[in-house]
Amino acid sequence: MNIHFVIHESFEAPGAFETWAHKHGYDVTYSRSYLHDTLPQTANNIDLLIVMGGPQSPATTQDECSHFDAAAERTLISQCITAGKAVVGVCLGSQLIGEALGADYAHSPEPEIGKFPINLTENGRLNHKFSGFGSTLEVGHWHNDMPGLTPEATVIAYSAGCPRQIVEYSSLVYGFQCHMELTPEVVELLIAASENELKAMRDRRFVQQPAALRANHYDDMNQKLFGFLDKLIEEYQISEKRALRH
Template sequence: MKIHFVVHESFEAPGAYEIWVKARGHQASYSRVHEHEPLPQSIDDIDLLVVMGGPQSPSTTREECPHFDSKAEQALIARCAAAGKAVIGVCLGAQLMGEALGARCEHSPEKEIGKFPITLTAKGKANDKFAHFGDTLEVGHWHSDMPGLTERATIIAYSEGCPRQIIEYGDLVYGFQCHMEFTPEVIELLIAASEPELATLTAHRFVQQPEALRANDYGDMNQKLFGFLDELMRAYAGGR
């Protein structure tokens, strides 16, 4: 399988997604837009598109962030979804996904940074791709916004601080507001980029400080992510 990553910033790295790609023998390609690498012109060689997170929002303009073209990324997501490709949006990527499919990004009720539980909905538990998640699962978070909901969207999981953690927009199209790809290495990159800001957020009930972020075990959620990705690609292969 050919996996294409859109990466907005060096500190919003694919993490466990790359580990899965290598472990399964898939091929990875990249649009590191923070290094001014272009988005793919053709989607023919993409089986799975993964759009990563970033400090931007879908409304961020080229004037505000010259390396980020929200409309172009939304168009790429929409093209892949319409062509029957598998598509995953993570955090900002999930918000772009919602916008690409006609749903406006919104502010989350709570800022969440750290590792906190999500709860699967009844429809989430009935979805074969998430059957191994159990009723609840502790996962990574780093956000203050959340994706919009289209008419056909299904909420797979929510948290106490955010009602939209995993959203199914289509059989092969999923938005993850949460960060199941976090690894210790990715956490260090995020801390380095955000430590001054974290020090101002001690009053938030769902924000962990660097020592707690470093102490979290991210291995179990990575394995659960791998299981989801395996099921997603099986579904994709079965529909080709």
């Protein structure tokens, strides 16, 4: 199984996603755009594409951020979706999936930074990939925007501050506005990169400050993420076998 990460900034690290991939012994490759790595030109050597978050938006130009090429990332996402690969986007990555499918990203009603509950919709509760989530689950957040919705998209989960926390674009393509991959180590990186941002939003109701961020426990949501990813890979493998038969 080949897992490819697109990572936009060193402080938006893959965290629990990487832990899960290494635990299973999967082959892992990276495009670290902040180091000016190139993106894969095709989807041929990718089974699961994971596009991470970042302070950019899908509208950020290369004049504004030289190492971020939104158009190239949308192309890679489209190639993977067309080829029947599994695709997961986190935060900015989720917004880029929506844009690759023709759905414009939007600003979230509320910024969210910290650990707050998400609520599963009826569709989410009925989706076997999320059977371990329960009806409500506390997860990590660090965002101002949210992914767009295609006509075929299904909202799996929402929060008090954002109506699009997890979106199913197809049975193999998912956008996570929330950050279930956070670990204490990743949170420290984010705090160090966001000092001014956190101070400026100290009065926002869904923004925690560094002491609270450090006090959060992230293991449970990491385990729930692992369960989702295992089921996603199972579905991908079934899809691959079906494709080979035809």
